[in-house]
Amino acid sequence: MSxxxxxxxxxxxxxxxxxxxxxxxxxxDETLKAGSNHLRGTIAEGLLDEITAGVAYSDQKLLKFxxxxxxxxxxxxxxxxxxxxxxxxxxxxxxxxxxxxxxxAQWIKLDALARAYGGETxxxxxxxxxxxxxxxxxxxxxxxxxxxxxxxDTVAACGDDTRGVMCAVNPGLSGLHAQIYDLARGASDHxxxxxxxxxxxxxxxxxxxxxxxxEEPFYGKTYMPRKFKIGFVxxxxxxxxxxxxxxxxxxxxxxxxxxxxxxxxxxxxGRTDGKPQTYPRLASLIGYVPLDKVTQTIDAVMSVQRDYxxxxxxxxxxxxxxxxxxxxxxxxxxxxxxxxxxLEPARDFVFDTNGDVLGWSESDGGLxxxxxxxxxxxxxxxxxxxxxxxxxxxxxVHSGTFRLTPNQNLAIADVTREQRPVIQALLEQFGLANQxxxxxxxxxxxxxxxxxxxxxxxxxxxxxxxxxxxxxETILARHNLIDEPITLRVTGCPNGCxxxxxxxxxxxxxxxxxxxxxxxxxFHGQRLNKxxxxxxxEAAILETLDGLFGRFAGxxxxxxxxxxxxxxxxxxxxxxxxRHFND
Ligand code: SRM
Ligand code: SF4
Numbered sequence: 231m232s233x234x235x236x237x238x239x240x241x242x243x244x245x246x247x248x249x250x251x252x253x254x255x256x257x258x259d260e261t262l263k264a265g266s267n268h269l270r271g272t273i274a275e276g277l278l279d280e281i282t283a284g285v286a287y288s289d290q291k292l293l294k295f296x297x298x299x300x301x302x303x304x305x306x307x308x309x310x311x312x313x314x315x316x317x318x319x320x321x322x323x324x325x326x327x328x329x330x331x332x333x334x335a336q337w338i339k340l341d342a343l344a345r346a347y348g349g350e351t352x353x354x355x356x357x358x359x360x361x362x363x364x365x366x367x368x369x370x371x372x373x374x375x376x377x378x379x380x381x382x383d384t385v386a387a388c389g390d391d392t393r394g395v396m397c398a399v400n401p402g403l404s405g406l407h408a409q410i411y412d413l414a415r416g417a418s419d420h421x422x423x424x425x426x427x428x429x430x431x432x433x434x435x436x437x438x439x440x441x442x443x444x445e446e447p448f449y450g451k452t453y454m455p456r457k458f459k460i461g462f463v464x465x466x467x468x469x470x471x472x473x474x475x476x477x478x479x480x481x482x483x484x485x486x487x488x489x490x491x492x493x494x495x496x497x498x499x500g501r502t503d504g505k506p507q508t509y510p511r512l513a514s515l516i517g518y519v520p521l522d523k524v525t526q527t528i529d530a531v532m533s534v535q536r537d538y539x540x541x542x543x544x545x546x547x548x549x550x551x552x553x554x555x556x557x558x559x560x561x562x563x564x565x566x567x568x569x570x571x572x573l574e575p576a577r578d579f580v581f582d583t584n585g586d587v588l589g590w591s592e593s594d595g596g597l598x599x600x601x602x603x604x605x606x607x608x609x610x611x612x613x614x615x616x617x618x619x620x621x622x623x624x625x626x627v628h629s630g631t632f633r634l635t636p637n638q639n640l641a642i643a644d645v646t647r648e649q650r651p652v653i654q655a656l657l658e659q660f661g662l663a664n665q666x667x668x669x670x671x672x673x674x675x676x677x678x679x680x681x682x683x684x685x686x687x688x689x690x691x692x693x694x695x696x697x698x699x700x701x702x703e704t705i706l707a708r709h710n711l712i713d714e715p716i717t718l719r720v721t722g723c724p725n726g727c728x729x730x731x732x733x734x735x736x737x738x739x740x741x742x743x744x745x746x747x748x749x750x751x752x753f754h755g756q757r758l759n760k761x762x763x764x765x766x767x768e769a770a771i772l773e774t775l776d777g778l779f780g781r782f783a784g785x786x787x788x789x790x791x792x793x794x795x796x797x798x799x800x801x802x803x804x805x806x807x808x809r810h811f812n813d
């Protein structure tokens with residue numbers, strides 16, 4: 231799909247509020263971006279420096295735009311400090327994979343790169359892409375070049391730009407998925423940054439000499455004030471958690487025909503403990519646009535945030551704060567001015583879940599898909615864990631696609647009738663054919679990466695959740711709730727990478743072994759939850775849940791979800807708007 235880049239009026243004049251201010255008045259990240267020669271900095275030189283396994287601080291920030299983070303192994307951080315060694319630096323590399331779709335050939339390459347450079351593990355993220363961890367500096371180029379050979383890149387996977395564009399995985403209609411996926415891919419190609427820095431640094435291409443300064447047509451020199459997230463969803467499944475996106479498109483379908491999208495803006499999870507001016511916010515519905523206006527809408531909405539987002543305080547720089555500061559009506563009017571037409575009234579739609587349908591399901595055209603539960607998205611080759619080998623074996627015979635789900639699971643998609651028995655045999659061989667084994671709670675759970683790689687983690691998450699769930703399952707069984715689907719999301723800090731603030735039970739790390747407990751989120755992601763217990767350890771978590779489940783089992787109405795129950799029973803008040811989350 232080719233899309234013409236639409237320059238919003240303000241990009242021409244560059245006279246919008248924040249962009250017209252002298253850079254010296256703005257935050258240090260703005261000065262860094264502006265002076266980075268369009269994201270080059272000294273990255274190329276730093277990669278060659280053999281004295282350290284890391285790169286300069288400024289380049290660490292710029293590398294994010296290239297999809298990679300400098301990290302260190304936190305399991306050995308203290309020991310290395312004692313030994314007066316530099317931290318065990320390594321890099322996380324995040325792939326740009328709009329809509330979470332890849333081919334079997336790409337899978338085989340990703341697997342090979344993970345085995346060669348990435349500690350024999352791949353991570354499926356909550357935004358439908360792959361992350362490598364444990365990449366050493368001298369292997370970064372080989373990793374990114376390897377991805378390039380498989381027609382993959384890492385552009386804008388992190389940084390102040392548009393991140394991985396999400397797309398619904400679970401529509402019954404494969405024709406509809408194809409359409410939405412095309413839009414997601416087109417949106418990502420359209421909205422990622424265009425500087426030649428990526429090709430020069432990673433592929434060794436020479437800078438084309440020119441008397442004119444290189445242009446970054448949409449972003450200019452300072453890119454976005456902060457990350458900006460876009461997603462497309464197809465009701466009734468809200469699998470992408472559309473209300474957590476900065477800009478979300480909700481498909482309006484009649485019969486089998488995609489007509490257009492309801493538009494939601496201003497979702498985001500990130501907050502900081504002890505800073506009540508930071509809060510999660512669910513995206514607000516502002517209207518409807520027809521199918522052919524999607525790209526224009528992306529430009530209009532992003533340009534409003536580009537021009538009015540806070541460029542002094544990064545903790546206040548997400549679109550949600552711009553919206554709440556200026557007012558939703560003002561922002562909507564500004565978007566409409568830039569679009570050149572008013573948004574139509576929103577159309578009716580219904581969501582009923584944000585989970586995945588596991589196991590085999592049929593789509594139209596005689597194709598099928600098998601969705602595998604991948605606990606917390608972790609795929610590894612370890613003694614006693616054959617998941618990585620199983621998926622490689624499947625990739626070698628599969629002729630359809632793989633779809634990464636927003637719940638960190640994996641769909642083996644577009645399976646033909648002839649191929650189905652072949653895939654089924656492999657699933658059986660590796661013990662993956664029965665997807666009914668995990669409890670409903672486990673199937674509806676997610677954990678972010680956290681320790682040992684995430685530099686911001688304050689507590690365990692991915693490594694902790696499986697064991698915690700086993701203990702919660704015992705309690706659920708006692709209350710006859712083992713088949714009850716309840717969403718449970720855990721993160722190692724309040725940033726919210728597993729979208730904990732719209733789950734029915736959310737745990738966010740405060741310190742090693744200590745978590746905040748939130749309850750009352752909407753089952754399909756439609757409502758924020760509320761802080762119920764602060765800074766508690768495992769014994770208190772289990773005891774608190776035991777009490778809540780006891781009441782739920784005894785007092786619930788037929789079909790009532792846990793999150794709805796705790797609100798109706800007055801256990802926590804309903805959070806109507808993000809800015810009242812901390813009240
Ligand atoms: Fe995230 C920062 C991992 C989805 C909100 N996130 C990070 C970093 C890069 C830590 C850092 O800055 O040093 C984490 C790397 C850990 C590691 O070792 O890999 C990290 N985020 C992840 C992933 C891998 C979690 C996962 O287990 O899957 C997800 C990758 C998504 C992707 O493929 O692009 C991931 N992060 C999210 C989401 C969920 C979403 O987007 O649907 C959120 C909440 C939504 C939002 O943006 O508000 C999220 N991550 C954050 C924040 C808070 C942002 C904010 O505005 O407050 C940070 C910290 C920051 O940016 O300053 C962060
Ligand atoms: Fe790291 Fe916090 Fe994100 Fe978890 S939520 S991956 S601990 S930044």
